[in-house]
Amino acid sequence: MSLLDRHRAVMPGWMPLYYGDDALEIVSGSGRRVTDATGRSYLDFFGGVLTTMVGYDIAEISDAVRAQLATGVAHTSTLYLIRRQVELAEKIARVSGIPDARVFFTNSGTEANESALLFATNARRSNQILAIKNGYHGRTFATMAVTGHRGWSSSSLSPLTVHWLASADRLHGRMAGLSDSDLIDAAVDDLREVLATVTAGDVAGLIAEPIQGVGGIVHGPDGLLGAYRKVLAEHGILLIADEVQTGWGRTGEHFWGYQAHGVTPDLITFAKGIGNGFALGGVVGRAEIMNAVPALSFSTFGGNPISAAAGNAVLDYVLSHDLQGNAQRVGSLLLAGLRDLQYDILGEVRGRGLMIGVEFVRPGTSEPDPAATLRVFELCRTGGLLVGKGGLYGNVLRIGPPLTLTEDEAREGLAVLVDAIATADAESRIA
Numbered sequence: 001m002s003l004l005d006r007h008r009a010v011m012p013g014w015m016p017l018y019y020g021d022d023a024l025e026i027v028s029g030s031g032r033r034v035t036d037a038t039g040r041s042y043l044d045f046f047g048g049v050l051t052t053m054v055g056y057d058i059a060e061i062s063d064a065v066r067a068q069l070a071t072g073v074a075h076t077s078t079l080y081l082i083r084r085q086v087e088l089a090e091k092i093a094r095v096s097g098i099p100d101a102r103v104f105f106t107n108s109g110t111e112a113n114e115s116a117l118l119f120a121t122n123a124r125r126s127n128q129i130l131a132i133k134n135g136y137h138g139r140t141f142a143t144m145a146v147t148g149h150r151g152w153s154s155s156s157l158s159p160l161t162v163h164w165l166a167s168a169d170r171l172h173g174r175m176a177g178l179s180d181s182d183l184i185d186a187a188v189d190d191l192r193e194v195l196a197t198v199t200a201g202d203v204a205g206l207i208a209e210p211i212q213g214v215g216g217i218v219h220g221p222d223g224l225l226g227a228y229r230k231v232l233a234e235h236g237i238l239l240i241a242d243e244v245q246t247g248w249g250r251t252g253e254h255f256w257g258y259q260a261h262g263v264t265p266d267l268i269t270f271a272k273g274i275g276n277g278f279a280l281g282g283v284v285g286r287a288e289i290m291n292a293v294p295a296l297s298f299s300t301f302g303g304n305p306i307s308a309a310a311g312n313a314v315l316d317y318v319l320s321h322d323l324q325g326n327a328q329r330v331g332s333l334l335l336a337g338l339r340d341l342q343y344d345i346l347g348e349v350r351g352r353g354l355m356i357g358v359e360f361v362r363p364g365t366s367e368p369d370p371a372a373t374l375r376v377f378e379l380c381r382t383g384g385l386l387v388g389k390g391g392l393y394g395n396v397l398r399i400g401p402p403l404t405l406t407e408d409e410a411r412e413g414l415a416v417l418v419d420a421i422a423t424a425d426a427e428s429r430i431a
């Protein structure tokens with residue numbers, strides 16, 4: 001039996017696998033390239049959903065993890081002091097932008113958001129949360145409850161009472177076609193309207209991705225979160241920035257996505273890239289909120305020595321190699337190359353740094369075309385390039401390579417993308 005058949009026989013049927021019957025098994029990697037079980041090599045423009053932040057087989061990261069393993073202790077317990085964990089917490093507190101910050105480590109982004117929602121609801125003694133349509137925050141009850149995408153929410157049994165804000169989508173829905181300043185005004189009106197329908201003083205927090213990742217790289221104008229914040233502050237409502245995809249320099253211009261908005265969140269959640277493949281997530285937030293949890297909260301593996309060793313090495317690498325600057329430079333090259341393209345199926349190219357979305361539409365309309373998106377996605381793989389897919393309508397190609405991507409690699413990937421888009425565009429006219 002093939003590995004795919006074995007996977008299907010033993011895993012639940014709803015587990016997504018890219019490339020369907022042609023599912024990919026990656027067996028090794030180096031730099032920005034991975035190799036599959038058949039020996040085929042791919043340039044990786046997705047980093048395993050923006051998880052491999054600094055690339056594959058990076059000596060500094062592997063050595064740090066090996067050094068920890070060499071002690072004979074992968075982990076004992078977070079009930080004992082863990083030097084690497086404390087060091088990493090100090091660094092994250094320092095770069096967070098939050099004065100007097102505290103850090104709590106988890107094993108995933110879901111758990112990080114679950115924890116942040118706990119801290120916020122506890123601090124405000126309210127289970128009411130504002131969330132943004134088309135956002136993705138995780139797969140537990142609370143995080144699914146604030147995930148505004150039917151395809152990713154498997155339960156309506158929410159511990160939270162959630163109130164939805166419109167997503168700053170410039171192509172579809174009520175914000176379509178608005179200028180930046182009109183869009184900010186419309187979003188703030190929407191927030192005020194939503195707050196007028198709830199017991200405003202009683203809302204705990206707003207959770208928002210500075211750029212919606214799974215939702216298809218949807219982001220509002222710079223300053224939007226700051227404009228929200230002015231209204232939230234009138235009611236004492238906390239701001240939770242989900243930086244699971246946007247953190248650590250990914251967006252190029254800034255270290256965190258929230259920094260484009262002239263605002264400092266009360267709580268920031270992180271995961272994915274900071275472990276470069278090792279399971280590590282967490283919350284960094286204001287001490288007053290983080291310290292207020294009334295009972296003990298414990299994670300057996302959150303911030304374990306292996307993950308913490310990886311996290312320290314990753315953060316040091318990002319800072320010492322100016323990967324934020326690289327994301328800015330190489331991301332601009334990619335964005336410019338994609339924006340130059342003229343194809344009828346190309347709806348919009350958007351994003352920041354090395355977090356880019358390419359939206360596909362039916363020619364001459366803004367109607368989503370998931371079939372063309374799937375075609376481009378598969379043609380990219382045939383051409384030796386891994387990319388992601390997403391969006392509320394399944395019509396956005398997602399690009400999020402390791403932040404070490406070189407300009408040559410960007411050009412190489414761009415050429416594959418252009419071929420794939422040209423082919424899908426030509427086919428759409430025949431069809």
Ligand code: PMP
Nearest residue numbers: 108109110136137138213244245
């Ligand atoms: N928040 C965001 C913005 C994410 O993109 C994801 C994962 N796609 C999560 C939270 C959940 O992270 P995890 O899968 O590590 O639980």
